[in-house]
Amino acid sequence: MSSTTATPIADPHLHRDDEGSRLGMWLFLFTELILFGGMFLVFAVYKFIHYEEFHAAARELNSMFGALNTIILLTSSLTIVLSIVAIQKGQKLLSIFFQIITIFFALGFMVNKYFEWSAKFSHGIYPGSETLLEKSSGEILFFGLYYVMTGLHGLHVVIGVLLIGYMTYETIKNKVNSDKYVRLESAGLYWHLVDIIWIFLFPLFYLIA
Amino acid sequence: MSSHDSHNENAHAHKPSYGIYILIWVALLILTGLTVAVAGINFGNLTVITALTVASVKSYLVLEYFMHLKHEKKMFWLFVYTSLFFLGVSLILLFADYTFLEGN
CATH class of the missing domain: 1.20.5 (Single alpha-helices involved in coiled-coils or other helix-helix interfaces)
Incomplete structure:
Protein backbone atom coordinates (compact mmCIF):
# COMPACT_ATOMS: atom_id res chain seq x y z
CA MET A 1 0.00 0.00 0.00
CA SER A 2 2.53 2.57 1.11
CA SER A 3 5.29 1.26 -1.06
CA THR A 4 8.40 3.37 -0.91
CA THR A 5 9.79 2.03 -4.14
CA ALA A 6 9.66 4.50 -6.94
CA THR A 7 6.59 3.58 -8.89
CA PRO A 8 5.45 6.06 -11.51
CA ILE A 9 3.01 8.53 -10.00
CA ALA A 10 0.28 8.16 -12.54
CA ASP A 11 0.49 4.46 -13.24
CA PRO A 12 -1.91 3.95 -16.13
CA HIS A 13 -2.62 0.42 -14.90
CA LEU A 14 -3.80 1.62 -11.53
CA HIS A 15 -7.40 0.65 -10.75
CA ARG A 16 -7.70 -1.02 -14.08
CA ASP A 17 -8.68 -4.59 -14.72
CA ASP A 18 -8.90 -5.27 -18.42
CA GLU A 19 -9.39 -8.95 -17.86
CA GLY A 20 -12.27 -8.26 -15.49
CA SER A 21 -13.80 -5.96 -18.10
CA ARG A 22 -13.62 -8.63 -20.76
CA LEU A 23 -15.04 -11.24 -18.38
CA GLY A 24 -17.93 -8.87 -17.66
CA MET A 25 -18.57 -8.62 -21.39
CA TRP A 26 -18.53 -12.40 -21.69
CA LEU A 27 -21.06 -12.67 -18.86
CA PHE A 28 -23.33 -10.34 -20.80
CA LEU A 29 -22.83 -12.50 -23.89
CA PHE A 30 -24.02 -15.52 -21.90
CA THR A 31 -27.34 -13.75 -21.30
CA GLU A 32 -27.55 -13.29 -25.07
CA LEU A 33 -26.91 -17.00 -25.42
CA ILE A 34 -29.92 -17.68 -23.20
CA LEU A 35 -32.04 -15.26 -25.25
CA PHE A 36 -31.17 -16.67 -28.65
CA GLY A 37 -30.57 -20.23 -27.42
CA GLY A 38 -34.14 -20.36 -26.12
CA MET A 39 -35.41 -19.22 -29.52
CA PHE A 40 -33.33 -21.82 -31.30
CA LEU A 41 -34.87 -24.48 -29.05
CA VAL A 42 -38.35 -23.25 -29.96
CA PHE A 43 -37.38 -23.32 -33.62
CA ALA A 44 -35.98 -26.86 -33.29
CA VAL A 45 -39.15 -28.20 -31.68
CA TYR A 46 -41.52 -26.64 -34.22
CA LYS A 47 -39.32 -27.75 -37.09
CA PHE A 48 -39.51 -31.25 -35.68
CA ILE A 49 -43.31 -31.13 -35.39
CA HIS A 50 -43.96 -29.36 -38.71
CA TYR A 51 -41.16 -30.86 -40.74
CA GLU A 52 -42.76 -30.64 -44.21
CA GLU A 53 -44.32 -27.21 -43.69
CA PHE A 54 -41.01 -25.76 -42.50
CA HIS A 55 -39.27 -27.04 -45.59
CA ALA A 56 -42.00 -25.70 -47.86
CA ALA A 57 -41.87 -22.31 -46.15
CA ALA A 58 -38.07 -22.15 -46.33
CA ARG A 59 -38.34 -22.46 -50.12
CA GLU A 60 -39.90 -18.95 -50.08
CA LEU A 61 -36.68 -17.50 -48.69
CA ASN A 62 -34.00 -16.36 -51.09
CA SER A 63 -30.81 -18.08 -49.98
CA MET A 64 -28.78 -15.57 -52.01
CA PHE A 65 -29.77 -12.81 -49.55
CA GLY A 66 -28.76 -15.09 -46.70
CA ALA A 67 -25.45 -16.11 -48.26
CA LEU A 68 -24.55 -12.52 -49.12
CA ASN A 69 -25.33 -11.37 -45.58
CA THR A 70 -23.24 -14.24 -44.20
CA ILE A 71 -20.25 -13.08 -46.23
CA ILE A 72 -20.85 -9.46 -45.17
CA LEU A 73 -21.00 -10.34 -41.46
CA LEU A 74 -17.98 -12.67 -41.57
CA THR A 75 -15.96 -9.95 -43.27
CA SER A 76 -17.11 -7.34 -40.76
CA SER A 77 -15.98 -9.69 -38.00
CA LEU A 78 -12.57 -9.73 -39.65
CA THR A 79 -12.39 -5.94 -39.94
CA ILE A 80 -13.32 -5.34 -36.28
CA VAL A 81 -10.66 -7.79 -35.12
CA LEU A 82 -8.14 -6.10 -37.45
CA SER A 83 -9.04 -2.73 -35.90
CA ILE A 84 -7.98 -4.18 -32.54
CA VAL A 85 -4.68 -5.44 -33.98
CA ALA A 86 -4.12 -1.98 -35.47
CA ILE A 87 -4.72 -0.18 -32.17
CA GLN A 88 -2.41 -2.67 -30.41
CA LYS A 89 0.28 -1.78 -32.92
CA GLY A 90 -0.40 1.91 -32.33
CA GLN A 91 -1.74 2.43 -35.87
CA LYS A 92 -4.58 4.73 -34.87
CA LEU A 93 -5.72 5.79 -38.33
CA LEU A 94 -5.75 2.22 -39.61
CA SER A 95 -7.80 1.17 -36.58
CA ILE A 96 -10.33 3.94 -37.26
CA PHE A 97 -10.41 2.89 -40.91
CA PHE A 98 -11.19 -0.72 -40.00
CA GLN A 99 -13.89 0.37 -37.55
CA ILE A 100 -15.58 2.53 -40.17
CA ILE A 101 -15.41 -0.32 -42.70
CA THR A 102 -17.07 -2.56 -40.09
CA ILE A 103 -19.88 -0.02 -39.68
CA PHE A 104 -20.33 0.09 -43.46
CA PHE A 105 -20.60 -3.69 -43.62
CA ALA A 106 -23.15 -3.63 -40.80
CA LEU A 107 -25.20 -1.02 -42.66
CA GLY A 108 -24.84 -3.10 -45.83
CA PHE A 109 -26.27 -6.03 -43.93
CA MET A 110 -29.28 -3.96 -42.90
CA VAL A 111 -29.83 -2.63 -46.45
CA ASN A 112 -29.77 -6.22 -47.70
CA LYS A 113 -32.22 -7.18 -44.96
CA TYR A 114 -34.46 -4.27 -45.96
CA PHE A 115 -34.64 -5.51 -49.56
CA GLU A 116 -35.23 -9.05 -48.41
CA TRP A 117 -38.07 -8.10 -46.07
CA SER A 118 -39.56 -5.72 -48.66
CA ALA A 119 -39.71 -8.59 -51.14
CA LYS A 120 -41.48 -10.74 -48.54
CA PHE A 121 -43.90 -7.94 -47.71
CA SER A 122 -44.71 -7.37 -51.38
CA HIS A 123 -45.58 -11.07 -51.63
CA GLY A 124 -47.98 -10.49 -48.77
CA ILE A 125 -45.88 -12.46 -46.28
CA TYR A 126 -45.68 -10.50 -43.06
CA PRO A 127 -46.97 -11.25 -39.55
CA GLY A 128 -50.77 -11.32 -39.53
CA SER A 129 -51.19 -10.87 -43.30
CA GLU A 130 -54.09 -12.57 -45.06
CA THR A 131 -51.78 -14.46 -47.44
CA LEU A 132 -49.82 -15.81 -44.51
CA LEU A 133 -52.85 -16.74 -42.41
CA GLU A 134 -54.21 -18.84 -45.29
CA LYS A 135 -51.12 -21.02 -45.11
CA SER A 136 -50.70 -24.09 -42.90
CA SER A 137 -49.98 -23.58 -39.20
CA GLY A 138 -46.42 -24.87 -39.70
CA GLU A 139 -45.69 -22.22 -42.33
CA ILE A 140 -47.23 -19.49 -40.15
CA LEU A 141 -44.94 -20.61 -37.32
CA PHE A 142 -41.93 -20.65 -39.62
CA PHE A 143 -42.47 -17.08 -40.77
CA GLY A 144 -43.32 -15.96 -37.25
CA LEU A 145 -39.99 -17.31 -36.02
CA TYR A 146 -38.25 -15.95 -39.11
CA TYR A 147 -39.43 -12.40 -38.43
CA VAL A 148 -38.83 -12.55 -34.68
CA MET A 149 -35.38 -14.16 -34.84
CA THR A 150 -33.92 -12.29 -37.81
CA GLY A 151 -35.63 -9.13 -36.51
CA LEU A 152 -34.05 -9.46 -33.08
CA HIS A 153 -30.75 -10.23 -34.75
CA GLY A 154 -31.16 -7.14 -36.94
CA LEU A 155 -31.78 -5.06 -33.82
CA HIS A 156 -28.46 -6.38 -32.48
CA VAL A 157 -26.77 -5.30 -35.71
CA VAL A 158 -28.18 -1.77 -35.30
CA ILE A 159 -26.99 -1.65 -31.68
CA GLY A 160 -23.60 -2.90 -32.91
CA VAL A 161 -23.40 0.00 -35.37
CA LEU A 162 -24.03 2.50 -32.54
CA LEU A 163 -21.52 0.73 -30.28
CA ILE A 164 -18.75 0.58 -32.87
CA GLY A 165 -19.55 4.15 -33.93
CA TYR A 166 -19.01 5.25 -30.33
CA MET A 167 -15.72 3.32 -30.24
CA THR A 168 -14.61 5.14 -33.39
CA TYR A 169 -15.36 8.44 -31.63
CA GLU A 170 -13.36 7.32 -28.60
CA THR A 171 -10.47 6.21 -30.79
CA ILE A 172 -10.44 9.60 -32.53
CA LYS A 173 -10.47 11.29 -29.09
CA ASN A 174 -7.59 8.98 -27.98
CA LYS A 175 -9.74 7.56 -25.19
CA VAL A 176 -9.16 4.26 -26.91
CA ASN A 177 -5.43 4.02 -27.59
CA SER A 178 -2.60 1.53 -27.95
CA ASP A 179 -2.40 1.13 -24.17
CA LYS A 180 -6.09 1.18 -23.33
CA TYR A 181 -8.37 -0.54 -25.80
CA VAL A 182 -10.47 -2.91 -23.70
CA ARG A 183 -13.67 -1.08 -24.69
CA LEU A 184 -12.96 -1.67 -28.34
CA GLU A 185 -12.28 -5.32 -27.51
CA SER A 186 -15.61 -5.60 -25.70
CA ALA A 187 -17.43 -4.01 -28.63
CA GLY A 188 -15.61 -6.53 -30.82
CA LEU A 189 -16.74 -9.43 -28.61
CA TYR A 190 -20.33 -8.24 -28.97
CA TRP A 191 -19.95 -7.94 -32.72
CA HIS A 192 -18.56 -11.47 -33.03
CA LEU A 193 -21.52 -12.80 -31.04
CA VAL A 194 -23.87 -11.15 -33.54
CA ASP A 195 -21.85 -12.94 -36.24
CA ILE A 196 -22.08 -16.33 -34.48
CA ILE A 197 -25.86 -16.02 -34.12
CA TRP A 198 -26.11 -15.37 -37.86
CA ILE A 199 -23.84 -18.38 -38.55
CA PHE A 200 -26.65 -20.52 -37.09
CA LEU A 201 -29.62 -18.50 -38.37
CA PHE A 202 -28.45 -18.72 -41.97
CA PRO A 203 -28.44 -22.52 -42.50
CA LEU A 204 -31.48 -23.10 -40.29
CA PHE A 205 -33.75 -20.65 -42.08
CA TYR A 206 -32.36 -20.42 -45.60
CA LEU A 207 -30.83 -23.78 -46.36
CA ILE A 208 -33.34 -26.34 -45.09
CA ALA A 209 -35.47 -26.22 -48.24
CA MET B 1 -3.62 -22.05 -24.60
CA HIS B 71 -5.16 -16.21 -25.54
CA GLU B 72 -7.40 -15.73 -22.54
CA LYS B 73 -6.98 -17.51 -19.23
CA LYS B 74 -8.36 -21.03 -18.88
CA MET B 75 -11.18 -19.58 -16.77
CA PHE B 76 -12.74 -17.88 -19.84
CA TRP B 77 -12.56 -21.14 -21.75
CA LEU B 78 -14.25 -22.97 -18.87
CA PHE B 79 -17.05 -20.37 -18.63
CA VAL B 80 -17.80 -20.35 -22.34
CA TYR B 81 -17.74 -24.06 -22.97
CA THR B 82 -19.69 -24.87 -19.79
CA SER B 83 -22.51 -22.59 -20.93
CA LEU B 84 -22.43 -24.06 -24.44
CA PHE B 85 -22.38 -27.56 -22.98
CA PHE B 86 -25.60 -26.93 -21.05
CA LEU B 87 -27.25 -25.41 -24.11
CA GLY B 88 -26.30 -28.61 -25.93
CA VAL B 89 -27.72 -30.71 -23.08
CA SER B 90 -31.06 -28.85 -23.32
CA LEU B 91 -31.13 -29.45 -27.05
CA ILE B 92 -30.37 -33.17 -26.74
CA LEU B 93 -32.86 -33.74 -23.90
CA LEU B 94 -35.51 -31.84 -25.81
CA PHE B 95 -35.02 -34.01 -28.86
CA ALA B 96 -34.88 -37.20 -26.84
CA ASP B 97 -38.20 -36.15 -25.34
CA TYR B 98 -39.85 -35.35 -28.68
CA THR B 99 -38.52 -38.48 -30.37
CA PHE B 100 -40.11 -40.71 -27.76
CA LEU B 101 -43.31 -38.69 -27.63
CA GLU B 102 -43.86 -39.13 -31.34
CA GLY B 103 -47.21 -40.65 -32.11
CA ASN B 104 -48.81 -39.56 -28.87
Missing part, protein backbone atom coordinates in the same frame (compact mmCIF):
# COMPACT_ATOMS: atom_id res chain seq x y z
CA SER B 2 -1.09 -23.70 -22.29
CA SER B 3 1.55 -21.05 -21.89
CA HIS B 4 0.03 -17.97 -20.46
CA ASP B 5 1.74 -15.18 -18.68
CA SER B 6 -0.54 -14.69 -15.70
CA HIS B 7 1.45 -11.67 -14.55
CA ASN B 8 0.43 -9.72 -17.55
CA GLU B 9 -2.78 -7.75 -17.24
CA ASN B 10 -3.13 -7.70 -20.96
CA ALA B 11 -4.13 -10.99 -22.51
CA HIS B 12 -2.76 -9.89 -25.84
CA ALA B 13 0.82 -9.86 -24.80
CA HIS B 14 1.45 -12.10 -27.78
CA LYS B 15 2.63 -10.22 -30.80
CA PRO B 16 -0.44 -8.90 -32.61
CA SER B 17 -0.45 -9.75 -36.29
CA TYR B 18 -2.96 -9.42 -39.10
CA GLY B 19 -2.10 -12.63 -40.96
CA ILE B 20 -3.74 -15.24 -38.76
CA TYR B 21 -7.08 -13.40 -38.78
CA ILE B 22 -7.12 -13.19 -42.56
CA LEU B 23 -6.46 -16.94 -42.71
CA ILE B 24 -9.35 -17.62 -40.32
CA TRP B 25 -11.58 -15.38 -42.43
CA VAL B 26 -10.69 -17.36 -45.58
CA ALA B 27 -11.45 -20.60 -43.71
CA LEU B 28 -14.82 -19.18 -42.62
CA LEU B 29 -15.70 -18.23 -46.20
CA ILE B 30 -14.75 -21.69 -47.46
CA LEU B 31 -16.92 -23.30 -44.76
CA THR B 32 -19.82 -21.01 -45.76
CA GLY B 33 -19.41 -22.13 -49.36
CA LEU B 34 -19.37 -25.72 -48.15
CA THR B 35 -22.67 -25.27 -46.25
CA VAL B 36 -24.35 -23.74 -49.30
CA ALA B 37 -23.00 -26.49 -51.59
CA VAL B 38 -24.03 -29.29 -49.22
CA ALA B 39 -27.53 -27.80 -48.85
CA GLY B 40 -28.03 -28.39 -52.57
CA ILE B 41 -27.58 -32.12 -52.10
CA ASN B 42 -30.37 -33.97 -50.38
CA PHE B 43 -29.01 -36.01 -47.50
CA GLY B 44 -32.39 -36.08 -45.78
CA ASN B 45 -31.98 -35.59 -42.05
CA LEU B 46 -28.21 -35.51 -42.44
CA THR B 47 -28.48 -32.15 -44.23
CA VAL B 48 -29.43 -30.34 -41.01
CA ILE B 49 -26.80 -32.21 -39.01
CA THR B 50 -24.13 -31.33 -41.58
CA ALA B 51 -25.23 -27.68 -41.58
CA LEU B 52 -25.12 -27.54 -37.78
CA THR B 53 -21.72 -29.25 -37.67
CA VAL B 54 -20.24 -26.76 -40.12
CA ALA B 55 -21.88 -23.88 -38.20
CA SER B 56 -20.31 -25.22 -34.98
CA VAL B 57 -16.86 -25.39 -36.57
CA LYS B 58 -17.28 -21.81 -37.81
CA SER B 59 -18.38 -20.65 -34.36
CA TYR B 60 -15.39 -22.43 -32.81
CA LEU B 61 -13.04 -20.52 -35.12
CA VAL B 62 -14.75 -17.21 -34.29
CA LEU B 63 -14.66 -17.92 -30.54
CA GLU B 64 -11.05 -19.10 -30.39
CA TYR B 65 -9.46 -16.62 -32.79
CA PHE B 66 -11.65 -13.56 -33.36
CA MET B 67 -12.85 -13.53 -29.76
CA HIS B 68 -9.34 -14.35 -28.52
CA LEU B 69 -10.36 -17.28 -26.31
CA LYS B 70 -7.09 -18.93 -27.32
Whole structure:
Protein backbone atom coordinates (compact mmCIF):
# COMPACT_ATOMS: atom_id res chain seq x y z
CA MET A 1 0.00 0.00 0.00
CA SER A 2 2.53 2.57 1.11
CA SER A 3 5.29 1.26 -1.06
CA THR A 4 8.40 3.37 -0.91
CA THR A 5 9.79 2.03 -4.14
CA ALA A 6 9.66 4.50 -6.94
CA THR A 7 6.59 3.58 -8.89
CA PRO A 8 5.45 6.06 -11.51
CA ILE A 9 3.01 8.53 -10.00
CA ALA A 10 0.28 8.16 -12.54
CA ASP A 11 0.49 4.46 -13.24
CA PRO A 12 -1.91 3.95 -16.13
CA HIS A 13 -2.62 0.42 -14.90
CA LEU A 14 -3.80 1.62 -11.53
CA HIS A 15 -7.40 0.65 -10.75
CA ARG A 16 -7.70 -1.02 -14.08
CA ASP A 17 -8.68 -4.59 -14.72
CA ASP A 18 -8.90 -5.27 -18.42
CA GLU A 19 -9.39 -8.95 -17.86
CA GLY A 20 -12.27 -8.26 -15.49
CA SER A 21 -13.80 -5.96 -18.10
CA ARG A 22 -13.62 -8.63 -20.76
CA LEU A 23 -15.04 -11.24 -18.38
CA GLY A 24 -17.93 -8.87 -17.66
CA MET A 25 -18.57 -8.62 -21.39
CA TRP A 26 -18.53 -12.40 -21.69
CA LEU A 27 -21.06 -12.67 -18.86
CA PHE A 28 -23.33 -10.34 -20.80
CA LEU A 29 -22.83 -12.50 -23.89
CA PHE A 30 -24.02 -15.52 -21.90
CA THR A 31 -27.34 -13.75 -21.30
CA GLU A 32 -27.55 -13.29 -25.07
CA LEU A 33 -26.91 -17.00 -25.42
CA ILE A 34 -29.92 -17.68 -23.20
CA LEU A 35 -32.04 -15.26 -25.25
CA PHE A 36 -31.17 -16.67 -28.65
CA GLY A 37 -30.57 -20.23 -27.42
CA GLY A 38 -34.14 -20.36 -26.12
CA MET A 39 -35.41 -19.22 -29.52
CA PHE A 40 -33.33 -21.82 -31.30
CA LEU A 41 -34.87 -24.48 -29.05
CA VAL A 42 -38.35 -23.25 -29.96
CA PHE A 43 -37.38 -23.32 -33.62
CA ALA A 44 -35.98 -26.86 -33.29
CA VAL A 45 -39.15 -28.20 -31.68
CA TYR A 46 -41.52 -26.64 -34.22
CA LYS A 47 -39.32 -27.75 -37.09
CA PHE A 48 -39.51 -31.25 -35.68
CA ILE A 49 -43.31 -31.13 -35.39
CA HIS A 50 -43.96 -29.36 -38.71
CA TYR A 51 -41.16 -30.86 -40.74
CA GLU A 52 -42.76 -30.64 -44.21
CA GLU A 53 -44.32 -27.21 -43.69
CA PHE A 54 -41.01 -25.76 -42.50
CA HIS A 55 -39.27 -27.04 -45.59
CA ALA A 56 -42.00 -25.70 -47.86
CA ALA A 57 -41.87 -22.31 -46.15
CA ALA A 58 -38.07 -22.15 -46.33
CA ARG A 59 -38.34 -22.46 -50.12
CA GLU A 60 -39.90 -18.95 -50.08
CA LEU A 61 -36.68 -17.50 -48.69
CA ASN A 62 -34.00 -16.36 -51.09
CA SER A 63 -30.81 -18.08 -49.98
CA MET A 64 -28.78 -15.57 -52.01
CA PHE A 65 -29.77 -12.81 -49.55
CA GLY A 66 -28.76 -15.09 -46.70
CA ALA A 67 -25.45 -16.11 -48.26
CA LEU A 68 -24.55 -12.52 -49.12
CA ASN A 69 -25.33 -11.37 -45.58
CA THR A 70 -23.24 -14.24 -44.20
CA ILE A 71 -20.25 -13.08 -46.23
CA ILE A 72 -20.85 -9.46 -45.17
CA LEU A 73 -21.00 -10.34 -41.46
CA LEU A 74 -17.98 -12.67 -41.57
CA THR A 75 -15.96 -9.95 -43.27
CA SER A 76 -17.11 -7.34 -40.76
CA SER A 77 -15.98 -9.69 -38.00
CA LEU A 78 -12.57 -9.73 -39.65
CA THR A 79 -12.39 -5.94 -39.94
CA ILE A 80 -13.32 -5.34 -36.28
CA VAL A 81 -10.66 -7.79 -35.12
CA LEU A 82 -8.14 -6.10 -37.45
CA SER A 83 -9.04 -2.73 -35.90
CA ILE A 84 -7.98 -4.18 -32.54
CA VAL A 85 -4.68 -5.44 -33.98
CA ALA A 86 -4.12 -1.98 -35.47
CA ILE A 87 -4.72 -0.18 -32.17
CA GLN A 88 -2.41 -2.67 -30.41
CA LYS A 89 0.28 -1.78 -32.92
CA GLY A 90 -0.40 1.91 -32.33
CA GLN A 91 -1.74 2.43 -35.87
CA LYS A 92 -4.58 4.73 -34.87
CA LEU A 93 -5.72 5.79 -38.33
CA LEU A 94 -5.75 2.22 -39.61
CA SER A 95 -7.80 1.17 -36.58
CA ILE A 96 -10.33 3.94 -37.26
CA PHE A 97 -10.41 2.89 -40.91
CA PHE A 98 -11.19 -0.72 -40.00
CA GLN A 99 -13.89 0.37 -37.55
CA ILE A 100 -15.58 2.53 -40.17
CA ILE A 101 -15.41 -0.32 -42.70
CA THR A 102 -17.07 -2.56 -40.09
CA ILE A 103 -19.88 -0.02 -39.68
CA PHE A 104 -20.33 0.09 -43.46
CA PHE A 105 -20.60 -3.69 -43.62
CA ALA A 106 -23.15 -3.63 -40.80
CA LEU A 107 -25.20 -1.02 -42.66
CA GLY A 108 -24.84 -3.10 -45.83
CA PHE A 109 -26.27 -6.03 -43.93
CA MET A 110 -29.28 -3.96 -42.90
CA VAL A 111 -29.83 -2.63 -46.45
CA ASN A 112 -29.77 -6.22 -47.70
CA LYS A 113 -32.22 -7.18 -44.96
CA TYR A 114 -34.46 -4.27 -45.96
CA PHE A 115 -34.64 -5.51 -49.56
CA GLU A 116 -35.23 -9.05 -48.41
CA TRP A 117 -38.07 -8.10 -46.07
CA SER A 118 -39.56 -5.72 -48.66
CA ALA A 119 -39.71 -8.59 -51.14
CA LYS A 120 -41.48 -10.74 -48.54
CA PHE A 121 -43.90 -7.94 -47.71
CA SER A 122 -44.71 -7.37 -51.38
CA HIS A 123 -45.58 -11.07 -51.63
CA GLY A 124 -47.98 -10.49 -48.77
CA ILE A 125 -45.88 -12.46 -46.28
CA TYR A 126 -45.68 -10.50 -43.06
CA PRO A 127 -46.97 -11.25 -39.55
CA GLY A 128 -50.77 -11.32 -39.53
CA SER A 129 -51.19 -10.87 -43.30
CA GLU A 130 -54.09 -12.57 -45.06
CA THR A 131 -51.78 -14.46 -47.44
CA LEU A 132 -49.82 -15.81 -44.51
CA LEU A 133 -52.85 -16.74 -42.41
CA GLU A 134 -54.21 -18.84 -45.29
CA LYS A 135 -51.12 -21.02 -45.11
CA SER A 136 -50.70 -24.09 -42.90
CA SER A 137 -49.98 -23.58 -39.20
CA GLY A 138 -46.42 -24.87 -39.70
CA GLU A 139 -45.69 -22.22 -42.33
CA ILE A 140 -47.23 -19.49 -40.15
CA LEU A 141 -44.94 -20.61 -37.32
CA PHE A 142 -41.93 -20.65 -39.62
CA PHE A 143 -42.47 -17.08 -40.77
CA GLY A 144 -43.32 -15.96 -37.25
CA LEU A 145 -39.99 -17.31 -36.02
CA TYR A 146 -38.25 -15.95 -39.11
CA TYR A 147 -39.43 -12.40 -38.43
CA VAL A 148 -38.83 -12.55 -34.68
CA MET A 149 -35.38 -14.16 -34.84
CA THR A 150 -33.92 -12.29 -37.81
CA GLY A 151 -35.63 -9.13 -36.51
CA LEU A 152 -34.05 -9.46 -33.08
CA HIS A 153 -30.75 -10.23 -34.75
CA GLY A 154 -31.16 -7.14 -36.94
CA LEU A 155 -31.78 -5.06 -33.82
CA HIS A 156 -28.46 -6.38 -32.48
CA VAL A 157 -26.77 -5.30 -35.71
CA VAL A 158 -28.18 -1.77 -35.30
CA ILE A 159 -26.99 -1.65 -31.68
CA GLY A 160 -23.60 -2.90 -32.91
CA VAL A 161 -23.40 0.00 -35.37
CA LEU A 162 -24.03 2.50 -32.54
CA LEU A 163 -21.52 0.73 -30.28
CA ILE A 164 -18.75 0.58 -32.87
CA GLY A 165 -19.55 4.15 -33.93
CA TYR A 166 -19.01 5.25 -30.33
CA MET A 167 -15.72 3.32 -30.24
CA THR A 168 -14.61 5.14 -33.39
CA TYR A 169 -15.36 8.44 -31.63
CA GLU A 170 -13.36 7.32 -28.60
CA THR A 171 -10.47 6.21 -30.79
CA ILE A 172 -10.44 9.60 -32.53
CA LYS A 173 -10.47 11.29 -29.09
CA ASN A 174 -7.59 8.98 -27.98
CA LYS A 175 -9.74 7.56 -25.19
CA VAL A 176 -9.16 4.26 -26.91
CA ASN A 177 -5.43 4.02 -27.59
CA SER A 178 -2.60 1.53 -27.95
CA ASP A 179 -2.40 1.13 -24.17
CA LYS A 180 -6.09 1.18 -23.33
CA TYR A 181 -8.37 -0.54 -25.80
CA VAL A 182 -10.47 -2.91 -23.70
CA ARG A 183 -13.67 -1.08 -24.69
CA LEU A 184 -12.96 -1.67 -28.34
CA GLU A 185 -12.28 -5.32 -27.51
CA SER A 186 -15.61 -5.60 -25.70
CA ALA A 187 -17.43 -4.01 -28.63
CA GLY A 188 -15.61 -6.53 -30.82
CA LEU A 189 -16.74 -9.43 -28.61
CA TYR A 190 -20.33 -8.24 -28.97
CA TRP A 191 -19.95 -7.94 -32.72
CA HIS A 192 -18.56 -11.47 -33.03
CA LEU A 193 -21.52 -12.80 -31.04
CA VAL A 194 -23.87 -11.15 -33.54
CA ASP A 195 -21.85 -12.94 -36.24
CA ILE A 196 -22.08 -16.33 -34.48
CA ILE A 197 -25.86 -16.02 -34.12
CA TRP A 198 -26.11 -15.37 -37.86
CA ILE A 199 -23.84 -18.38 -38.55
CA PHE A 200 -26.65 -20.52 -37.09
CA LEU A 201 -29.62 -18.50 -38.37
CA PHE A 202 -28.45 -18.72 -41.97
CA PRO A 203 -28.44 -22.52 -42.50
CA LEU A 204 -31.48 -23.10 -40.29
CA PHE A 205 -33.75 -20.65 -42.08
CA TYR A 206 -32.36 -20.42 -45.60
CA LEU A 207 -30.83 -23.78 -46.36
CA ILE A 208 -33.34 -26.34 -45.09
CA ALA A 209 -35.47 -26.22 -48.24
CA MET B 1 -3.62 -22.05 -24.60
CA SER B 2 -1.09 -23.70 -22.29
CA SER B 3 1.55 -21.05 -21.89
CA HIS B 4 0.03 -17.97 -20.46
CA ASP B 5 1.74 -15.18 -18.68
CA SER B 6 -0.54 -14.69 -15.70
CA HIS B 7 1.45 -11.67 -14.55
CA ASN B 8 0.43 -9.72 -17.55
CA GLU B 9 -2.78 -7.75 -17.24
CA ASN B 10 -3.13 -7.70 -20.96
CA ALA B 11 -4.13 -10.99 -22.51
CA HIS B 12 -2.76 -9.89 -25.84
CA ALA B 13 0.82 -9.86 -24.80
CA HIS B 14 1.45 -12.10 -27.78
CA LYS B 15 2.63 -10.22 -30.80
CA PRO B 16 -0.44 -8.90 -32.61
CA SER B 17 -0.45 -9.75 -36.29
CA TYR B 18 -2.96 -9.42 -39.10
CA GLY B 19 -2.10 -12.63 -40.96
CA ILE B 20 -3.74 -15.24 -38.76
CA TYR B 21 -7.08 -13.40 -38.78
CA ILE B 22 -7.12 -13.19 -42.56
CA LEU B 23 -6.46 -16.94 -42.71
CA ILE B 24 -9.35 -17.62 -40.32
CA TRP B 25 -11.58 -15.38 -42.43
CA VAL B 26 -10.69 -17.36 -45.58
CA ALA B 27 -11.45 -20.60 -43.71
CA LEU B 28 -14.82 -19.18 -42.62
CA LEU B 29 -15.70 -18.23 -46.20
CA ILE B 30 -14.75 -21.69 -47.46
CA LEU B 31 -16.92 -23.30 -44.76
CA THR B 32 -19.82 -21.01 -45.76
CA GLY B 33 -19.41 -22.13 -49.36
CA LEU B 34 -19.37 -25.72 -48.15
CA THR B 35 -22.67 -25.27 -46.25
CA VAL B 36 -24.35 -23.74 -49.30
CA ALA B 37 -23.00 -26.49 -51.59
CA VAL B 38 -24.03 -29.29 -49.22
CA ALA B 39 -27.53 -27.80 -48.85
CA GLY B 40 -28.03 -28.39 -52.57
CA ILE B 41 -27.58 -32.12 -52.10
CA ASN B 42 -30.37 -33.97 -50.38
CA PHE B 43 -29.01 -36.01 -47.50
CA GLY B 44 -32.39 -36.08 -45.78
CA ASN B 45 -31.98 -35.59 -42.05
CA LEU B 46 -28.21 -35.51 -42.44
CA THR B 47 -28.48 -32.15 -44.23
CA VAL B 48 -29.43 -30.34 -41.01
CA ILE B 49 -26.80 -32.21 -39.01
CA THR B 50 -24.13 -31.33 -41.58
CA ALA B 51 -25.23 -27.68 -41.58
CA LEU B 52 -25.12 -27.54 -37.78
CA THR B 53 -21.72 -29.25 -37.67
CA VAL B 54 -20.24 -26.76 -40.12
CA ALA B 55 -21.88 -23.88 -38.20
CA SER B 56 -20.31 -25.22 -34.98
CA VAL B 57 -16.86 -25.39 -36.57
CA LYS B 58 -17.28 -21.81 -37.81
CA SER B 59 -18.38 -20.65 -34.36
CA TYR B 60 -15.39 -22.43 -32.81
CA LEU B 61 -13.04 -20.52 -35.12
CA VAL B 62 -14.75 -17.21 -34.29
CA LEU B 63 -14.66 -17.92 -30.54
CA GLU B 64 -11.05 -19.10 -30.39
CA TYR B 65 -9.46 -16.62 -32.79
CA PHE B 66 -11.65 -13.56 -33.36
CA MET B 67 -12.85 -13.53 -29.76
CA HIS B 68 -9.34 -14.35 -28.52
CA LEU B 69 -10.36 -17.28 -26.31
CA LYS B 70 -7.09 -18.93 -27.32
CA HIS B 71 -5.16 -16.21 -25.54
CA GLU B 72 -7.40 -15.73 -22.54
CA LYS B 73 -6.98 -17.51 -19.23
CA LYS B 74 -8.36 -21.03 -18.88
CA MET B 75 -11.18 -19.58 -16.77
CA PHE B 76 -12.74 -17.88 -19.84
CA TRP B 77 -12.56 -21.14 -21.75
CA LEU B 78 -14.25 -22.97 -18.87
CA PHE B 79 -17.05 -20.37 -18.63
CA VAL B 80 -17.80 -20.35 -22.34
CA TYR B 81 -17.74 -24.06 -22.97
CA THR B 82 -19.69 -24.87 -19.79
CA SER B 83 -22.51 -22.59 -20.93
CA LEU B 84 -22.43 -24.06 -24.44
CA PHE B 85 -22.38 -27.56 -22.98
CA PHE B 86 -25.60 -26.93 -21.05
CA LEU B 87 -27.25 -25.41 -24.11
CA GLY B 88 -26.30 -28.61 -25.93
CA VAL B 89 -27.72 -30.71 -23.08
CA SER B 90 -31.06 -28.85 -23.32
CA LEU B 91 -31.13 -29.45 -27.05
CA ILE B 92 -30.37 -33.17 -26.74
CA LEU B 93 -32.86 -33.74 -23.90
CA LEU B 94 -35.51 -31.84 -25.81
CA PHE B 95 -35.02 -34.01 -28.86
CA ALA B 96 -34.88 -37.20 -26.84
CA ASP B 97 -38.20 -36.15 -25.34
CA TYR B 98 -39.85 -35.35 -28.68
CA THR B 99 -38.52 -38.48 -30.37
CA PHE B 100 -40.11 -40.71 -27.76
CA LEU B 101 -43.31 -38.69 -27.63
CA GLU B 102 -43.86 -39.13 -31.34
CA GLY B 103 -47.21 -40.65 -32.11
CA ASN B 104 -48.81 -39.56 -28.87
